[in-house]
Amino acid sequence: MRNVITLARKELSSYFASPIASIVMGFYALLFGYFFYALLAFFERQSMQMSMGMGPMTMNINQMLIAPLFMNATVIALFVLPMITMRTYSEEKRSGTIELLLTAPLTDVQIILGKFLGAMGLYAAMLAVTLLHMAVLFYYGDPEWRPVATGYLGMLLLGGCFISVGLLISSLTKNQIVAGMVTFAVFLMLWVINWIGSFAGPTAQAVLSHLSIVEHFDDFAKGVIDTNHLVYYVSFIVFGLFLTAKSVDTERWRG
Amino acid sequence: MIEVQHLTKRYGPFTAVDDVTFRVEAGEILGFLGPNGAGKTTTMRIITGYMPATEGKVIVAGHDVFEAPIEAKKRTGYLPETPPLYPDMTVRDYLTFVARIKGVAGREVRGRVDDVMKRTHVADMASRHCAKLSKGYRQRVGLAQALINNPDVLILDEPTAGLDPKQIIETRQLIKELGGSHTTVLSTHILPEVSQTCHRVVIISKGRVVAVDTPENLTARLRGSETMFLQVAATGGEIEPALAGIPGVTRVAVTPSGDGTLGVEVDSARGHDVRRDLAAAIVGRGWGLLELRPMRMSLEDIFLHLTTDESTVEAQPEPEAVDA
Structure with a gap:
């Protein structure tokens, strides 16, 4: 465990030593802020209309603002996370530091977990900035806190899935651009895989919809923790890390 | 260990x-x-x-x-x-x-x-x-x-x-x-x-x-024979037969150098120290002995020898690339 923490800290501090962390966090905050403003302005107009008796009958800030905001935030994660994970293994391979890690008394699992937690740490820091926006809502409004908490949990799990896939792809190549591009393509594929569901048979549709990574996010954004989705995300992460371990191992054999 | x-x-x-x-x-x-x-x-x-x-x-x-x-x-x-x-x-x-x-x-x-x-x-x-x-x-x-x-x-x-x-x-x-x-x-x-x-x-x-x-x-191990290098101030072709007659000497090669002296390489069988005899032979004939030193096979030679031997055994004619 000590080794995992040491490795995770090294990963995290290398993000912060390079411009990566500040750029990623800054632009994430910018985009999130933009979505926040757009949704807030929309919500404001709706509540104005309601007060004049023309809008919807009830207004729920959780459903009308926070849930869509989370959905938008996952889209930003889709673009940002490949840039975080693309260097994890590729960079070590390119610079030869992988020789240090693989000849140190560490297990592959420790190295992978260290990298996973390091990337998760940066992602969590990105999300932490958005707590500021939430604080504004809590200060001026009266949202329910539970859906907010589950929304963040869902964001972390969704990000964890992306990061585990990103690690796997980064472990397959020396080239960061290749790693980044492939990771993005795979993320997007996982995102939209159920779009063709309506053209497929009912069984295929159910399967595709279950595979879709964002399909499982809806309930979290609405404040529901369903074991079904929890199991999906956690097993997805574990499977991704397992494949990464296999990839690192075969890489050893191939030299 | x-x-x-x-x-x-x-x-x-x-x-x-x-x-x-x-x-x-x-x-x-x-x-x-x-x-x-x-x-x-x-x-x-x-x-x-x-x-x-x-x-x-x-x-x-x-x-x-x-x-x-x-x-x-x-x-x-x-x-x-x-x-x-x-x-x-x-x-x-x-x-x-x-x-x-x-x-x-x-x-x-x-x-x-x-x-x-x-x-x-x-x-x-x-x-x-x-x-x-x-x-x-x-x-x-x-x-x-x-x-x-x-x-x-x-x-x-x-x-x-x-x-x-x-x-x-x-x-x-x-x-x-x-x-x-x-x-x-x-x-x-x-x-x-x-x-x-x-x-x-x-x-x-x-x-x-x-x-x-x-x-x-x-x-x-790789030195099958000892090689001496001599620099001698002498003229004429008498030096070769004079040195070749010494017991143990297997080869004598003379190369005149520019300044009127002769460079001589002498191979001798292992275990025969011929330095004394070489010096006596030269000095005894009134020639000037300017230098006498053993030529050691350097590690470079050994290295090349061993690594190129390998390639001849495997009948691969291309020379081995050695950057040393």
């Missing part, structure tokens, strides 16, 4: 290391010598547990590298061909990180880091980022990294590559000092380095061990 037994590594149809066997005793410095692509780096990577072998086994400090990799790796320090530095980290942070992952106890980390920085003369660069170090400093931080957990076994892949002459001497000195307390394997292209620092030499060519011996024995 290190036991390499019948090590073989194949990449598909290509055999990089072919049935290599050798052992290194505790405290010994072993030179690993061979042309580029001979399998030096591959062998070292297998010893350090970076990659598994196709066949054979390696035992480091009593632990099988494949079966107990963690135990073996705890006792090994490794400097790869390119020092594995993280450009974003300062030298101190980097060494602290390495100390932690190599299992140095928390409270000893700081002391170890200071100690290796002093020994490798990088203390003045402690707070500089690794990306901004010169080649010489990189190499030395790499060496510091390998020493950080005070390992029983040191594996150094071309430790002096890219250093300037002064740094090379310092590094060799350091390796020699480490020799007593650490078992060291170092690979190199530079042949004098081997005779200066190593107790024993393993010469490897095309993945096979072609010779294992001390540098002195290797030199002696």
Whole structure:
């Protein structure tokens, strides 16, 4: 465990030593802020209309603002996370530091977990900035806190899935651009895989919809923790890390 | 301390290391010598547990590298061909990180880091980022990294590559000092380095061990005959028959040099010291003996001899590329 923490800290501090962390966090905050403003302005107009008796009958800030905001935030994660994970293994391979890690008394699992937690740490820091926006809502409004908490949990799990896939792809190549591009393509594929569901048979549709990574996010954004989705995300992460371990191992054999 | 037994590594149809066997005793410095692509780096990577072998086994400090990799790796320090530095980290942070992952106890980390920085003369660069170090400093931080957990076994892949002459001497000195307390394997292209620092030499060519011996024995073994070089102030063709008549002399070759003297090479059978007789013969005839010295076969010659012999055995006409 000590080794995992040491490795995770090294990963995290290398993000912060390079411009990566500040750029990623800054632009994430910018985009999130933009979505926040757009949704807030929309919500404001709706509540104005309601007060004049023309809008919807009830207004729920959780459903009308926070849930869509989370959905938008996952889209930003889709673009940002490949840039975080693309260097994890590729960079070590390119610079030869992988020789240090693989000849140190560490297990592959420790190295992978260290990298996973390091990337998760940066992602969590990105999300932490958005707590500021939430604080504004809590200060001026009266949202329910539970859906907010589950929304963040869902964001972390969704990000964890992306990061585990990103690690796997980064472990397959020396080239960061290749790693980044492939990771993005795979993320997007996982995102939209159920779009063709309506053209497929009912069984295929159910399967595709279950595979879709964002399909499982809806309930979290609405404040529901369903074991079904929890199991999906956690097993997805574990499977991704397992494949990464296999990839690192075969890489050893191939030299 | 290190036991390499019948090590073989194949990449598909290509055999990089072919049935290599050798052992290194505790405290010994072993030179690993061979042309580029001979399998030096591959062998070292297998010893350090970076990659598994196709066949054979390696035992480091009593632990099988494949079966107990963690135990073996705890006792090994490794400097790869390119020092594995993280450009974003300062030298101190980097060494602290390495100390932690190599299992140095928390409270000893700081002391170890200071100690290796002093020994490798990088203390003045402690707070500089690794990306901004010169080649010489990189190499030395790499060496510091390998020493950080005070390992029983040191594996150094071309430790002096890219250093300037002064740094090379310092590094060799350091390796020699480490020799007593650490078992060291170092690979190199530079042949004098081997005779200066190593107790024993393993010469490897095309993945096979072609010779294992001390540098002195290797030199002696390959010298089938002794060769003397003489510079003589004499004229005419009398010198050749005069020297060829001495018992034990097998060949005399005379080459006139520009300044009116003659350069003479004399081969003699092993075990016959003909120096006295040569000198007497020359001086007795009234010629001037300006120089008389034995011509030793250098390690370079041995190296070329061994590694090219290999290629003639396998009937491959192309000459071996040796950058030394």
